[in-house]
Amino acid sequence: MRKLTVLILALCLLLSFTSCSKSDVSPTNNVTHATKVSEDSESGSKDIVILFTGDVHGGVDSGWTYSGVDVIRKQLIAKGNSVILVDNGDSIQGEPLATMTEGGAIIELMNALGYDIATIGNHEFDYGMERFMELVDMANFPYISCNFNKLGELIFSPYIIKDIDGTKIAFVGITTPWTLRSSTPAHFMDEEGNYIYGFMQGKDGKELYAAVQKAVDGARAGGADYVVAMAHLGNIDELKPFTYADVIENTTGIDVIVDGHSHDLDQVTMKNKAGEIVYRSACGTKLEAIGYVRITADGEINTGLYRWDNEENAVEVLGLDSVMNAAYKKAKEEFGALLAEVVATSVVDLPIKDPATDVRIVRNQETAIGNFCADAYRHISGADIAFINGGGVRDELRKGDITREDILNIHPFGNMLCVCEATGQEILDALEFSAHAWPIEFGGWLCPSGISYEVHTYIHSSVETDETGMFVGVKGEYRVKNVYIGDEPLDVSKTYTVAGHSYMLKNMGDGYTMFADNVFIQDSVMTDVQVLIKYITEGLGGVIGQEYAQPQGRITFVEEKVE
Structure with missing residues (x-):
């Protein structure tokens, strides 16, 4: 016990504490530092504490790490508090340990840590519905959601009531209806393409609010003294009418919402439909914070x-002593074996350098590996065309067996598959921006799929950028000409669907500003590594064949003007 107390005192030296209590009557982000934590730790209070994590995204060795969660919980229990540990979703996808095990390694770690309840985030479905249900069966804790349904029938319990020394606390699960857009839509459809799974996603939000209210009323009728909503909703305007604020303003009976999805750290109070105060707390992402709800005896x-x-995690800085250290070590060892697993084969080499000169070409030439990667995005998404940036293709594939590590080395960034709507003019601008630096290498050089075009290199680029290198416009003649989508000429006034990754399409990576404000019909669906693995194993049947032996003539360079 003495060792644990000393350890927690060390923790307090590095701990920040953000709180929101009954005295708060408006949105707030009050920060008090280690002295406040120490006072609470030594107060001797015997409270109910709900610890929560969210949006871990497989980052179990980031921030506090799961070991930190364990140590904090132990200290709270040692002080006489009753502790419940819950997760708000998006835990099983993201980092390689999660992706390469399709969430299995994370569920095993959550079991070892002893979670009590979890709700469902949008990325729980990234590996497909069948795999998610397998993970649910693996979990030693229940998932809850009051709005995830199949043909109108709820799949999980909408709430769970925990009786803690005579105090009944209900936990109500809420999953964002935007899941249908931000995971793979096909995962929620039948074989005919009809949606059979849903999230009470009516356009005005009323179906969701009614589902939440029904669950809350049921919990109250079941004797709940407090209702804690475990939500994966977020606080971003573009998520309306399904934000946490929308739910609070249109329901009654919730005391606290512990929320995720938008990766924020906000501690907020606001009024519900009846004018009563509701607390909302979020804990960021990848264990940068561990949230808590404290309910005192009074x-x-x-x-x-x-x-x-x-930047260094809590285990590295403090040497935390936890059973989770051994559990994570075991997971890493098993992960190492998984990386070495052969998942496919290639009958051709897919280099990123010119074999004759050893000069890198993936950032200023059409390459077979660039085509392969772009094809993966188009195949998985079903979009009209796809782009990936040459700078994002980090390694080659050699003829022979392909391991999971080989694929991870191509796309090591964890970018997410997205699909947006774009006009032909925006697509033309993107192609022109791609070619503006040629023949100089450019990390944003586009590797295309579903589209072909010419680059007239004798034309001086007239692309305009701002002082940070972001695309502004084209002031003169375009170098890119004779653009075809499939067999049809590009129509600059027509709207197409464009697949790519979040770095470029959403976040303006490499300076691509033309897509960021567009409508995204698939948003952060799966990681780049997942895209490649799924394409190789399912789209290509496990074999990269002769079709990728050479570039396929998608980009043609025209060096002289033809009169």
């Missing part, structure tokens, strides 16, 4: 965060 509620602001 009924006071406050929420806050245990923050970790260091």
